[in-house]
Amino acid sequence: MSARASLQVGPDGSLRHLLSTEGLPAAMLHRILDTADQFVSVSEREVKKVPLLRGKSIFNVFFENSTRTRTTFEIAAKRLSADVINLNVGASSTSKGETLLDTVWNLQAMDADMFVVRHSQSGAPHLIARHVKPGVAVINAGDGRHAHPTQGLLDMYTIRHYKRDFTALTVAIVGDVLHSRVARSQIHALKTLGVPDLRVIGPKTLLPEQVERLGVRVFHDMAQGLRDCDVVIMLRLQNERMNGALLPSAGEFFKRYGLTADKLARAKRDAIVMHPGPMNRGVEIDSPVADGRQSVILPQVTFGIAVRMAVMAMLGAP
């Protein structure tokens, strides 16, 4: 735990890299959310730009394709006046046999100040963070099943925005926790921020072994798990999981674990519904719920820009 903090957090308490929400102290999490608060207003202005990172080069290095996530980082960087270079490495270097570190060292030689990294292997951003020059920051934009900390943070921002206080909340995370880096980042952050009742809901095939050791309560019954929840977080069920050894069919999953108005009625009346996107309507969430009054799925996206600006500003501004 302390090693994790030391790779991410410098001896002076400043953020050096953002690799995981695990190991970040509550004060640091709140500082990031407070900083994001200031940037929400920037996004509402006529001129959506501040000069905080002028002259800095931010490399979006995506070893795994994701147009949406890459775009949000790009927008965040541009609103901070940074120069943004997008690389889909999946399609170039690695297919030529170049190692991950060679790719990074090459880009570093082009005077990158910050790397935003997505990789299909858990731990890849940690490896990069250990090998970049001092002063070069790494942001994990999703690594394997391990972590997606900016998504976790924007979810915390969203929850704080609507619910204010974490310490009296009941939060449920529903669906494919096993393969979800988003769920892991949410769980660590929610625990650190003091959520007293954190639940995961899903069939045993989609919940990782000993997940309760992360501090969550395990439910296999959706109706029970949603009872009196303040926040319901639905996870994306990837297509390749829907038919096979983990689940018999998307239809059976929807029946048991898809979020419908009926099931949502078990939660508190003012419960909010979240989803990291992209959604599978009719698989994990019913359209009337996704578009309903309790859904905060689109505000999540808006807040995501501000949160990524906050992280980049804290890492890159002198």
Place this chain on the structure above:
Amino acid sequence: MNLSIVNARVVDPAAGRDSPGAIHVTGGRIASLDRAPEGFRADETVDASGLVACPGLVDIAARLREPGFEYKATLESELGAAAAGGVTSLACPPDTDPTLDEPGLVEMLTRRAGSLALARVFPLGALTVGLRGERLAEMAELVEAGCVGFSQGNAALPPAATLLQAMKYASTFGYTVWLRCEDASLAQGGVAHEGEVSTRLGLAAVPAVAETVALRMVLELMSATGARVHIERLSTAAGVALVRAAKDKGMPLTCDVGMHHLHLSDRDIGEFDSQCRFVPPLRDPADRDALRRALADGTIDALCSDHTPVDDDEKQVPFAEAAPGATGLELLLPLALKWAGQARLPMDQALAPVTHRAAAVLGVRAGTLAVGAEADICLFDPNADWVVTPAQLVSQGRNTPFLGLEVVGRVARTVLGGRTVFTRSQS
């Protein structure tokens, strides 16, 4: 050439001996202990004051990387490492490239090793051609070429039908089948023990049942075929319980544990430390503790280094892509001593699983200081502490999770067949 080692603390686990004395060697064999034979004149006398003299260590799993992986290590470099680690006999698994499924390859390997004369090399032949689990390798031919048993190395177990035939065939001739028990479908894609750590880090997992399911199948096939089996790299507490019960029933079974699994657990992976990537994966601390107890009570026969030279390029990659394994020949002695020290075992019991108990698994006469035995002797300082660093290692593989660890016990001299093959210069 006659050699006398005097003023030593002579430890011979096979004889239960740990007392001051001397060893006298003639014609490459042990002539006598303590008192020199009548008329014996030493050409060289070694004053071993402060040193333990024990049988040369027997390491039943050390990858020498030849043939096929000479860029990772060579016989010269790794047998040099063996000598520096006090290891005088070792068995090498067949997962080379090409695999050790042809007598010619085995003969070449043993001839090369013989001419280097740094350690005795006992190859394990491939159980199936190319380790593909389809066709049986020419076991009888391979034994004639020098193989002491048959293994799949780190390749998957053959399907049950093929394994049944392989065990039947091996038992026809009394050969031992060495098997690393892991169900391939349960282990598929996994890189870490299934538990809290794999869940936290989001690493694809190998459940403990991958070992026990395969182990139960192997035990059933043993009953059906009468084959003698050696279980390689046992890794779980549940596996230990199965082996203990099978041994209690008198089944012809031996087993080993790798030294990393004796000292480390999945907790040591920390933040994706690829030095801790192993096959089988490092398991829960409770599994590690069960392995430690089982080695002490003899349920586990042998402790091996599972020596696997891996270069930096193969480790400086994301955890799941890292090559499994670590260098080990030079750490086998200090890590055996470390285990025994923590378990409060006396010196002869500390050395038993790396000497005569390991030799018994191989079925070779080694690991003892009995009069008439080959004079394979390890002299080491049981109180010398040193820090594991790449520069301290002779092996071409410098990657090990124990880098930076202070260990106790350092080889001073290694004698193979009466000939000194290693001395550490006093720094």
